[in-house]
Amino acid sequence: MGTYIPHTKQDQIDMLTSISQTWDTLLSTIPSNVRLKRELNLPEGLSEFEVYHKMKAYASENVVFNTILRGAGAYDHYIPSVVRHLSAREEFVTAYTPYQSELSQGVLQSIFEFQSMMASLTGMDAANASVYDGATAAAEAIAMSYERGRRTILLSAALHPQTIEVIQTYTQELDVTIKMIDTVDGRTSIESMSKQLDESVCAVLISHPNYFGILEDVKGFRTAIIDSKVKYIVSVNPMTLGRLANPGSYGADIVVGEAQPFGLNLAFGGPYLGFMCTSDKYVRRLPGRIVGQTVDSQGKRAFTLTLQAREQHIRREKASSSICSNQAHCALTAAMYLGAIGPQGLKEVATQCANKAHALASKLESIGYTLTYKQPFFHEFVTTTPVNTALIEQTLADHSILSGLILDDHHMLWCVSETTSDDKLDEIVAILKEVHHG
Amino acid sequence: MNSVKEGYYYLSTHEWVKQESDTTFLVGISDFAQHALGDIVYVALPEVNDNVKQGERFCDVESVKAVSDVYSPVSGTITEINTSLEDSPELLNQDPYGVWIMKVEGSLDTSGLLDSAAYTLHLENEH
Amino acid sequence: MAKLIFELSSLGHQAVTFPPSHLPSVSFDEFENQGNIDLPEIAEIDLVRHYIGLSKMAHGVDTGFYPLGSCTMKYNPKLNEDVASLEGFAKIHPLQPLWSVQGNLKAMRHLQDALSEICGMDEFTLQPAAGAHGEFTGMLIIAAYHRQNNDLKRTKVIVPDAAHGTNPASAVMAGFDVVTVKSNACGGVDLDELRSLVDENTAALMLTNPNTLGLFDPNIKAIADLVHEAGGLLYYDGANLNAIMGLSRPGDMGFDVVHLNLHKTFSTPHGGGGPGSGPVGVKTHLIPYLPKGSYLKDLPTLESAPSLSIGRMRSFHGNFLTTMRALTYILFNGKGLKDVSMNAVLNANYMMHQLSDVYTVAYPQTCMHEFVLTLEKEKDQYNVSAKDLSKAMLDHNMHPPTMYFPQIVHEALMIEPNETESKATLDEAISLLKQLHQTMIDDPSYLQNAPYTTPVLRVDDVLAARVPILKYHKE
Known part of the structure; x- marks a missing residue:
């Protein structure tokens, strides 16, 4: 059995003696009526070797697919070696929130760089140091938008279903009304939004691309939201900004999203990386940690946690959010990823994702699948399938390919990334053709 | 330290009100308040045309490590806010009795307020 | 001070490239990004040196003692x-x-x-x-x-x-x-x-x-x-x-x-x-x-x-x-999780006991895994705050305790040593804290101006909050 306690028995005895205590007196502040009078019903501890193999046995019971055609909020991208190695540096991994600026400039600067990259990518004035994930980022953006007398939010029905659920959960005990904006042929309807815009509305939230991979009329929404008290919130997959116009350019007030595509493992759903960007006007409404640039006593550039009076440890029950962590290590990893691939690399990844997805879509069309929606899309799309989707999933799985996500018996949401080669796409279609005709 | 200005009325929560004309009043925070907060970094100003009520919160003031609600010593409608505080919140530290936060059109009920002598006594008793 | 990653950028560098693809190009028409993407362009070796440089300006449990109360900075096993x-x-x-x-x-x-x-x-x-x-x-x-x-x-x-x-x-x-x-x-x-x-x-x-x-x-x-x-x-x-x-x-x-x-x-x-x-x-x-x-x-x-x-x-x-x-x-x-807790309690009481002849423990009684000191007296006598003492610790490869929490204790320093620290480490920390207490009496200005050896000296938090600079701006 292993232990991470460095004391020898003799150390313990010496220490107890020097403070005139015994184990019994030391623990006597726990009253006997709540003292556990037995050992924990857990096995004895194990050696490192045994633990590793036990955990590896669990891991081995999962299926690691060679090819992944499933996205829906979690995206398979190549993670460069340099990112994996640098992010494992122990000084980053084992540090806490950088409360002591002078000792934590490395962590602070890495977060400042992350904020700068996200603000730049989204075309916004500022970003926070990150939140739990994309869905909670959307819920926190909603909480930023409330105004006196305005507590109605309009959500696109084409948001990720889990994002809608999280917003429902976050607002359920508050005096907030959620109204849905209908979709027409997979695209969020501006007309449906406009009909519901009234003086109670404080925010409109759409996703671009949306859950079905479809590009929304992001400029049209901006034009249609006339009332300056309504915040226009856009959720984006930041990888797509390698090709798509940034939300700042079309007038978004708050931009949120999931930055897992930037160098983070699929990891069965977490940890991921929610990001939030906004204009100067709303910076003080951002939740969570924010790093700012300042100077030290010698006038040298320095970084520090700032605008802390927004936060729970100062504002307590008046804080708009209780969040007190950020996904610092994930943010560090994402910044390393962007540093490693650079602007050209990001453009390349986005372009390959889009090209490959469109190629797969047309190949599937050639074997009897139809595109369910006739709309522009990025790297995800929905098909109506000629055979049962469960059969498609099973058949591709036999070839170590994770199919698109089953939406129902005859609809599947596909996603293609740069990790799937051109040739692989032909192979996939060949396999599916067999199912179809088999 | 902790000067008290004569001719002003105070709330026990350290705000002051000064009568400008029959129905116009200026509102700010006391020297004690700015000392207690330390370096003020931000003032979340209220909006013009908002109604305020005596004893009710109308804005908050932030320092690096604290945030404090500011209560109105007067009832009425806000006619002006001191927008210079948006860029220079430190003015409240520099000249607490010269720098006002808001101008209110309304009426003053001094029965719920402390005059400078009473406020001085309040500071001595409380702190 | 390290350069920002953006300041290392020079046109045309790219650490990681992707295998070619030869499929037809999709165009996004009105959705297309017309401007530049403002990300750094860096060669791999420079990216590595940048982040290794930053890691040297960070302090983790692996770097040194981290008795940050309430945060439980115990050793994070490599396994x-x-x-x-x-x-x-x-x-x-x-x-x-x-x-x-x-x-x-x-x-x-x-x-x-x-x-x-x-x-x-x-x-x-x-x-x-x-x-x-x-x-x-x-x-x-x-x-x-x-x-x-x-x-x-x-x-x-x-x-x-x-x-x-x-x-x-x-x-x-x-x-x-x-x-x-x-x-x-x-x-x-x-x-x-x-x-x-x-x-x-x-x-x-x-x-x-x-x-x-x-x-x-x-x-x-x-x-x-x-x-x-x-x-x-x-x-x-x-x-x-x-x-x-x-x-x-x-x-x-x-x-x-x-x-x-x-x-x-x-x-x-x-x-x-x-x-x-x-x-x-x-x-x-x-x-x-x-x-x-x-x-x-x-x-x-x-x-x-x-x-x-x-x-x-x-x-x-x-x-x-x-x-x-x-x-x-x-x-x-x-x-053995029980031993983990027992040793966390032992370490805290050991440190509290050893420090209590010099420092004031806010609630002097047997504690569990952490305890709180109050520097209220020192603040009055020497004008040295909990923050000043903390900053002085930074020069000694030691992360300070949690400051000013809980709020009910004035000039609080909350110390949580954790069970994964050896007696030698605790003794070193105790000795440093006692030494700094003596310095407080002899030369309070030394603490008021600390730290001296960190990559940056006392950071101006007020300026950061008054004039927020939250992202990199090109010179």
């Missing part, structure tokens, strides 16, 4: 990291078919059962992403429970004045009004005041035990009974569970809901501020309210929700890799 990077965990899509993730489900069940045993609870959800997220989850569960019982007047949550700031903030996010209960002279909940606050409007009491002063509340049973008799529920903030594993269990104390911080008690790394993981445990009567996305008995899929679920707290199933690190730690320690 955890190896496990978390296993392909069979790291490369699994969260929406894979259930038959292909059986190992994950078994591991999650294993962890949930172990946490239930350690805490004396009946079931756990691994969904919440961090401690504060767990608190919010727990508060929503409590709100839903009272509503289900048609007990709609319970709008009040009682929180001690020494509580973490997240407690009141989480309660408000769940729609409650917060009422503060004072601490008594011994640092525990003031029973008389609690009695006067608890009534038919009480939804819950949120409590950390041992509390934020590092003290085990001797009246915990009476407190629990008081709240339960009034029809309220008890919420346990598990921030300090690391002091009591195998010694006492929140479930046995009477708590109905608990959250844990896996990044504290169960040794998962803090990563510079996250990711954490905040599993929530409940007694049987609250299982139906657990969030969607939890892995619960009798639910057909991971996407199902129990009958009265509060809904989904975040996407997918929680910070899965973090939970696997915690399971690794639990397997490694097994029953």
Whole structure:
């Protein structure tokens, strides 16, 4: 059995003696009526070797697919070696929130760089140091938008279903009304939004691309939201900004999203990386940690946690959010990823994702699948399938390919990334053709 | 330290009100308040045309490590806010009795307020 | 001072490239990005040196002693990291078919059962992403429970004045009004005041035990009974569970809901501020309210929700890799988790005892895993603050204790040594703190101007907040 306690028995005895205590007196502040009078019903501890193999046995019971055609909020991208190695540096991994600026400039600067990259990518004035994930980022953006007398939010029905659920959960005990904006042929309807815009509305939230991979009329929404008290919130997959116009350019007030595509493992759903960007006007409404640039006593550039009076440890029950962590290590990893691939690399990844997805879509069309929606899309799309989707999933799985996500018996949401080669796409279609005709 | 200005009325929560004309009043925070907060970094100003009520919160003031609600010593409608505080919140530290936060059109009920002598006594008793 | 990554950029550099693809190009017309993407362009070696440079300006548990009270900066075993990077965990899509993730489900069940045993609870959800997220989850569960019982007047949550700031903030996010209960002279909940606050409007009491002063509340049973008799529920903030594993269990104390911080008690790394993981445990009567996305008995899929679920707290199933690190730690320690807690208590009492001839302990009595010093006297006498003393520690490769928390102690320094520190390390820290105390008397200005050897000297926080610069601007 292993232990991470460095004391020898003799150390313990010496220490107890020097403070005139015994184990019994030391623990006597726990009253006997709540003292556990037995050992924990857990096995004895194990050696490192045994633990590793036990955990590896669990891991081995999962299926690691060679090819992944499933996205829906979690995206398979190549993670460069340099990112994996640098992010494992122990000084980053084992540090806490950088409360002591002078000792934590490395962590602070890495977060400042992350904020700068996200603000730049989204075309916004500022970003926070990150939140739990994309869905909670959307819920926190909603909480930023409330105004006196305005507590109605309009959500696109084409948001990720889990994002809608999280917003429902976050607002359920508050005096907030959620109204849905209908979709027409997979695209969020501006007309449906406009009909519901009234003086109670404080925010409109759409996703671009949306859950079905479809590009929304992001400029049209901006034009249609006339009332300056309504915040226009856009959720984006930041990888797509390698090709798509940034939300700042079309007038978004708050931009949120999931930055897992930037160098983070699929990891069965977490940890991921929610990001939030906004204009100067709303910076003080951002939740969570924010790093700012300042100077030290010698006038040298320095970084520090700032605008802390927004936060729970100062504002307590008046804080708009209780969040007190950020996904610092994930943010560090994402910044390393962007540093490693650079602007050209990001453009390349986005372009390959889009090209490959469109190629797969047309190949599937050639074997009897139809595109369910006739709309522009990025790297995800929905098909109506000629055979049962469960059969498609099973058949591709036999070839170590994770199919698109089953939406129902005859609809599947596909996603293609740069990790799937051109040739692989032909192979996939060949396999599916067999199912179809088999 | 902790000067008290004569001719002003105070709330026990350290705000002051000064009568400008029959129905116009200026509102700010006391020297004690700015000392207690330390370096003020931000003032979340209220909006013009908002109604305020005596004893009710109308804005908050932030320092690096604290945030404090500011209560109105007067009832009425806000006619002006001191927008210079948006860029220079430190003015409240520099000249607490010269720098006002808001101008209110309304009426003053001094029965719920402390005059400078009473406020001085309040500071001595409380702190 | 290190350059910013943007200042290293020079046109045309790119560390990592991608295999070519020869498919037809898609054009996005009016959606297309017309401008430049403003990201740094850097060669791989320069990227590496940049981040290694930054890592040298960071302080982790692996760098030096980190007695940051309440944050539990214990050693983060390397084994955890190896496990978390296993392909069979790291490369699994969260929406894979259930038959292909059986190992994950078994591991999650294993962890949930172990946490239930350690805490004396009946079931756990691994969904919440961090401690504060767990608190919010727990508060929503409590709100839903009272509503289900048609007990709609319970709008009040009682929180001690020494509580973490997240407690009141989480309660408000769940729609409650917060009422503060004072601490008594011994640092525990003031029973008389609690009695006067608890009534038919009480939804819950949120409590950390041992509390934020590092003290085990001797009246915990009476407190629990008081709240339960009034029809309220008890919420346990598990921030300090690391002091009591195998010694006492929140479930046995009477708590109905608990959250844990896996990044504290169960040794998962803090990563510079996250990711954490905040599993929530409940007694049987609250299982139906657990969030969607939890892995619960009798639910057909991971996407199902129990009958009265509060809904989904975040996407997918929680910070899965973090939970696997915690399971690794639990397997490694097994029953020995009790030794972990006992040694955490030993180290704290040892340090407190050794320091108490020089420093003032805020509540001088046997503590659990941490204790709080007050520098109120020193502040008056020498004009040296808790912050000044902390800054002076930075020159000695030692992270300072938590400053100014809990807020009920003036000039507080909260010290949590953790069980993974050796006697030699503790002795070194004790000796440094005593030496700095002497300096305080001899030459207070030395502390007032510290630190001297860090990459930057005393940082101007006021300027940062008055004139926020939150992103890089090209010169």
